[in-house]
Amino acid sequence: MQIIGTSLNRVDAKEKVTGQAKYTGDLVSPHALVAKVLHSTIANGMVKSFDLEEAWKVPGVIDIVTCFDVPDIDFPTAGHPWSTEKKHQDIADRKLLNTRVRFYGDDVAAVIAENEIAASQAIRKIKVTYDEYMPILSVESAMKPGAMAIHEERPDNVVVHSNYEVGNFEEAIEEPDLIKIEGDYQTPIVSHCHIENAFSFAYMEAGKIVVVSSTQIPHIVRRICSQALGIGYGDIRIIKPYIGGGFGNKQDALTEPLNAFLTTRVGGRPVKLEYTREETFACTRTRHAMQFHIVSYVRKDGTFAARSIDAYSNQGAYASHAHALVANAVNGFRMMYPVGAIKGNAYTVYTNMPTAGAMRAYGIPQIAFALEAHVDDIVNKAGFDPLEFRKKNMMQLGWVDPITTITCHSTGLSECIEKGDAYLNYTKKRKKYAKQSGPIRKGVGMGIFCYKTGVYPISLETSACRMLLNQDGSAQLQMGATEIGQGADTVFSMMAAETLGFTMDKIHILSKQDTDVTPYDTGAYASRQTYVSGMAVKKTAESLKKKILEFAGTMLDKDAWDLEIQDNQVVHKNQDKPLISVAQVAEEACYSLTHSNHIAAEETHHCSDNTYSFGTCFVEIEVDIPMCQIKVLDIVNVHDSGRIINKQTAEGQVHGGMSMGLGYGLTEFLKFDPKTGRMLNDNLLDYKLMTALDTPELHAEFVETVDPTGPYGNKSLGEPPIIPVAPALRNALLNATGVAIDSIPLNPEKLFFAFEKAGLFN
């Protein structure tokens, strides 16, 4: 490998730091109309009527659309590939604007006006009459017999209930001398907090609706818009410029379907629909709050005999990604320690909360918190070594998941654990910190995880790529896969250069996706792109190279199979001497008077495999007991993500995930008024996101395996770094104080009550 594995600056670095990079907001026509959405001020009810008289009087108002004016079409919003099988399709449970209001902030009307002020004024002047019902905010109240149905189609408010059993659980727990350990764990609703709010603008051109949007999934958004409006896919065009983060929130259709509809109301004039920070918090998607009840039966030799989990996921008002997340969580429960009998049971439940959707690591941070907390409870109670216990029970090379058939093609998890232990001197410190007293105490903690790469076989994994040879011997690289800040464009460019035998400066990646011309790809999620789309890059580069060498062969009167490309030069295989440059081949191919040929390649990769990546977090903290404060002294994530394509961007991913994991573990949660269901901290002042000042020095380490199924030996890396941080923190707190807190965030309020209960203030 010449380029894969080196440490390169991002291909978009210069553009982004100089402000040249164009985001949705930079592309809005100066003549665009402005749309604003009226969100419901009740969490559960029915719109009876609107009084629009005062709103219409606001100068500059062009149109007012209410939930009584939109197409009577229920559509799904989840950023999943579509399925032609009805039972695998996402749940279609909302309209462009909703008469049946299901959360505080539901979309009930929209105004299009000449400018922002007029639109906002008109929104404020719309009067709505509701039939109001009691908000149902928790899973418990939603599942209570006789609870009101939030969606008619689900009278019990259960979106989906699923369960599995591996081995015979009831038999397994009959084994004598088992230690039974039980626990309840809870994770909070949190917000993605991407820098760029939900934002799109839409217009009509050539009879088509064009939506420019800050999305992770342009091709999927096209499908959803066409379904929501009841028109052909070919009549919708989605353009995705650079985006200011998504973290899964933009793996959903957010403003796009309504915006697509609004432009049709004004004859195709451009309509801008930019959510405020408050709307982005309250009216887009959240991370699912989950509750887990885990029971483990452990043998005295430190192996699991049996384990069971009951999981409850608070879906909020609309299905969005629905059960996929808690299903992923309970599957992850099985996969991490695939020994003994295992039983999983999961519910996804509608409530009158904001809709939960995809968020980085898709259910796994939730389960990892619960499971790794639970494992530390086991080792503490039974006196096992936490690292040895994990190593003994965790997934091993060659393991095949009996349910999904996903195989462990490679694992470096043991080395990850050893590297983390060595980095932090964990084993020694853990013992040392076990018996402290006084107000300031230290602790170390850790947690591990496994994570799949993409969504096969649950769902379709497909990706296409196109390359064009420019006349100067450089290549255009056109991906359906999306750059969402994670560095995808950089690694795709490296992959293309590697396979083509080009230098990096000869690869021109097109960052902007345009569904009219961009090859199909489902988009950025599930840490799938380097694995699935990376293979599409590899196949397309191979196809392009073959065509280049065939043309070169005719120029050189040599067999193409005997030629290779090295550093932009055509050479004999296994010889370095340049025969002709790719630039010369390209020029001749374009301008030959006898057989011009515009060399391009376009290939689909249909992916029928999956693989696990692994990792661990080791953290050392200082706990100020009187102040109920945790200070992170040192933290390291060690990842096995197969071969690392680009060290620099890989570290960036890990740092970002660790920062997010620290927030998840320590500070972040969304707070709601228990009476109305209104979100109370819907902004970056009141929502306690980690800032640069809050964040300690972050350390990222890698154990490089070479996965045989990855295009370049690589496997998932994008999402995983968030996963092990919260349980490591919780376990460090346990080590420091002996207090096991089984819900996050571990904020001062929670620590206060836990410490008080544990008598630490005495």
Place this chain on the structure above:
Amino acid sequence: MQIIGTSLNRVDAKEKVTGQAKYTGDLVSPHALVAKVLHSTIANGMVKSFDLEEAWKVPGVIDIVTCFDVPDIDFPTAGHPWSTEKKHQDIADRKLLNTRVRFYGDDVAAVIAENEIAASQAIRKIKVTYDEYMPILSVESAMKPGAMAIHEERPDNVVVHSNYEVGNFEEAIEEPDLIKIEGDYQTPIVSHCHIENAFSFAYMEAGKIVVVSSTQIPHIVRRICSQALGIGYGDIRIIKPYIGGGFGNKQDALTEPLNAFLTTRVGGRPVKLEYTREETFACTRTRHAMQFHIVSYVRKDGTFAARSIDAYSNQGAYASHAHALVANAVNGFRMMYPVGAIKGNAYTVYTNMPTAGAMRAYGIPQIAFALEAHVDDIVNKAGFDPLEFRKKNMMQLGWVDPITTITCHSTGLSECIEKGDAYLNYTKKRKKYAKQSGPIRKGVGMGIFCYKTGVYPISLETSACRMLLNQDGSAQLQMGATEIGQGADTVFSMMAAETLGFTMDKIHILSKQDTDVTPYDTGAYASRQTYVSGMAVKKTAESLKKKILEFAGTMLDKDAWDLEIQDNQVVHKNQDKPLISVAQVAEEACYSLTHSNHIAAEETHHCSDNTYSFGTCFVEIEVDIPMCQIKVLDIVNVHDSGRIINKQTAEGQVHGGMSMGLGYGLTEFLKFDPKTGRMLNDNLLDYKLMTALDTPELHAEFVETVDPTGPYGNKSLGEPPIIPVAPALRNALLNATGVAIDSIPLNPEKLFFAFEKAGLFN
């Protein structure tokens, strides 16, 4: 044929009439800086120095660039495909800004400012010191021995001199009893007068220079910009939105290379460079003025024994398309009447006039005026029937040009002549009008032409096309070939629908070209696109259809070769019963869980053929002798352009060409100050373009042949309609008055002197 041959509205009709269609000006960023060019106020000389002091003081000026600041690179501007053979390459004879000034209006400096006013003010405040030389405006003065060299590399000012001889001319003219007829003919410099002026804007993105431009030839402009700036093709990106006409002026790099350079001076900020109407007239390109001396030796049986031509073409200041036009003219002289010995001799000469470039029909309106005037002189002097004489001598089916090898694959010219004669009752009227007196007289005239289709074998003919199957069974059609108002998008869509078996609503053509993603095509010129690019559409549609049917075959468990598509349905060949819809195939191809495949096709057509189209104009006029006015009473063009793809748009082309031909024959010419070389009528008030009020009812008729080399039996149509109009008018005037005027336009001034000389006022 289901769709080819029907009469459909343009696919862009609605967008264009509603104002939704986006042109370059609609896409300029509101934050764009504004550039203005300082044009020389002398026609021949050398810039000695600039005084920029006052210009820099204008508030809002960002940068001033002079001819001393630009790269020392000579580049060509002609919109020809490049040639890897040096001798076939266009002449590189200008820089981005020129120190050696060669015409009144040459580019010597540019200002970039925050707004239009500041840029214009600063331009006015730049003081230039020149070394001034005598302007050389005519071919005669440029070729005079001892004349100053306008370009050092051409000391005799002859850009190119070429000649040919077919048969043995000297021997042929020795045949006894030949009638020798001789004439001198002149055509004027005229302007394209496209509605949208020369206009581009440029910025940098992702390290690339992006130029959005009103051009006919985006891929060629990319190559020229890269040559002008000395950077790789891959580092330049050209975007071509809808354009407001070009007529050949935009088959040249105009503002783009300088604009590409200017944005690099301001860190990639967007820079708009919009020429005014006056600049577009004086500083872009013109149609070559040509002078011809023709000698014919005719047998008494009405056949040519020998013909010779000497042609002189006034190139103006820079080579641009250079000799290609007069070479085309003298080749056309041979091709139209390919009997007897023929001798051609042609000069292209630099002068200090504005640069002449491509314009509709590329030298053929010039030669057709001369030749068809000359033929009417022959028939009048020798007493032949004008139609019979032409039919006897004109190109016949199967004829192969001995020089270019272009073959007459189809001809309907005889029927065209008969149809025109019948329409106007020409033969009868011609006799009737031959002997009139009085101040108001009528006359009929006609002329014929032949016209090639594309540029093979003189130059490269290549075109690529890409199609993508959308998930709803519609297809994206992506062309490198350009819509420039001529209706290309409509006929390409029809071709795609025809070959795919789709209905028209299932074809989504992408009108905007973007060299980063658009398949290669040389662009809109030489009436090549329906013939060359049309074949690329056909090949690509066949390839896409094959892939669709292969996928359908696996779904239906049938052999693909036995399937066909009709009306968006997959059917058994020769059976109408739908088996499955293309929409179902497309959806399954996209979402199959076992073998998803993003169906796309991309094909190059390397064209190695050419074919002739033919036509004629018949016109009846009324001449007011005292007023020296010509009024067109009736006019018809009859064309053999092979199979007509779309009657409606074909008629549109013919009407547009006829209107342009009327202006060329009657009113248009550019006037220059003989001392300074300054253009005097550089605007639409003083330049006498035909307006709607000046234009009579225009009649278009077709004789449909099926050309065996055209993708759908079609051949050139875009340019030809202008060709036969001017000679028909001249011959009608001759019929009406007996006065043969051998230069155009036939405006009152010219008629006055000719009538006076002929004694018509006596």
